[in-house]
Amino acid sequence: MSVYTLKNVKKIYNQRNVALDGVDLKVQEGEIMVILGPSGSGKSTLLNVLSGLDYPTSGEIYYYKEKLNNKDEEALAEYRYHNLGFIFQSYNLMPTLTAFENIELGKTHQNDCDIEQIMRKMDLIDQKDKYPYQLSGGQMQRVAIARSLIKNPKVIFCDEPTGALDEKIGKIVLEKLQNINETQKTTIVLVTHNPSIAQIAHTVVKMNSGKIVEKYKNNKQARASELRWV
Numbered sequence: 001m002s003v004y005t006l007k008n009v010k011k012i013y014n015q016r017n018v019a020l021d022g023v024d025l026k027v028q029e030g031e032i033m034v035i036l037g038p039s040g041s042g043k044s045t046l047l048n049v050l051s052g053l054d055y056p057t058s059g060e061i062y063y064y065k066e067k068l069n070n071k072d073e074e075a076l077a078e079y080r081y082h083n084l085g086f087i088f089q090s091y092n093l094m095p096t097l098t099a100f101e102n103i104e105l106g107k108t109h110q111n112d113c114d115i116e117q118i119m120r121k122m123d124l125i126d127q128k129d130k131y132p133y134q135l136s137g138g139q140m141q142r143v144a145i146a147r148s149l150i151k152n153p154k155v156i157f158c159d160e161p162t163g164a165l166d167e168k169i170g171k172i173v174l175e176k177l178q179n180i181n182e183t184q185k186t187t188i189v190l191v192t193h194n195p196s197i198a199q200i201a202h203t204v205v206k207m208n209s210g211k212i213v214e215k216y217k218n219n220k221q222a223r224a225s226e227l228r229w230v
């Protein structure tokens, strides 16, 4: 089943800067989709309109059967809150809260979850009472993943999740994402300019100048731990 369906989606900034130039795309339930492309090709713009962080200029976007592009901002915020997790290059942690408290921020009122259990799964339990400035980059990113996980999202959107990390730590972060995909069947859409990461994807999408120029499936997914940055 498709989680997302995009039909002829365009995003034009300031009436002249064409960031998405007619994108048609389906994202399947339970897959890892990796979106590759050079700087400025429209990867983040695609992720932003897919996830309802921003509106397209034209075209249609469906989340299952629900049309997103004519929802108002409040309805979109509600949909993101209930269904989505976000992981960015910059972690976006609250500096005045501990690792535990940062993760707690991801809680929605309906769910009753065990933060310590998630911290154990992310190898963060020893970092529980530390503040972000006392954590390494890889630990901060795992706190961000744990924060997005505690509401058990349907989809996790990642924009350059390993962009600020070295290869070894980056692979640990990817391994955690791969585990979540396998154990919880969470759909993951991951944007990167690192072509090595495409090997963990079920589906790879390549962008250039606001268009999808290639889309293919991997018959077999590499383990994140086996990757080598090229």
Ligand SMILES: Nc1ncnc2c1ncn2[C@@H]1O[C@H](COP(=O)(O)OP(=O)(O)OP(=O)(O)O)[C@@H](O)[C@H]1O
Pocket: 013, 014, 017, 018, 019, 037, 038, 039, 040, 041, 042, 043, 044, 045, 046, 193
């Ligand atoms: N808010 C904005 N206002 C105006 N132009 C924008 C805005 N956001 C993005 N753009 C433009 O849209 C195009 C696509 O940008 P986007 O951020 O999607 O690229 P990207 O593929 O994510 O690049 P990078 O790998 O550098 O992150 C670029 O030309 C960019 O300058």
Ligand SMILES: [Mg+2]
Pocket: 043, 044, 045, 159
């Ligand atoms: Mg980007």
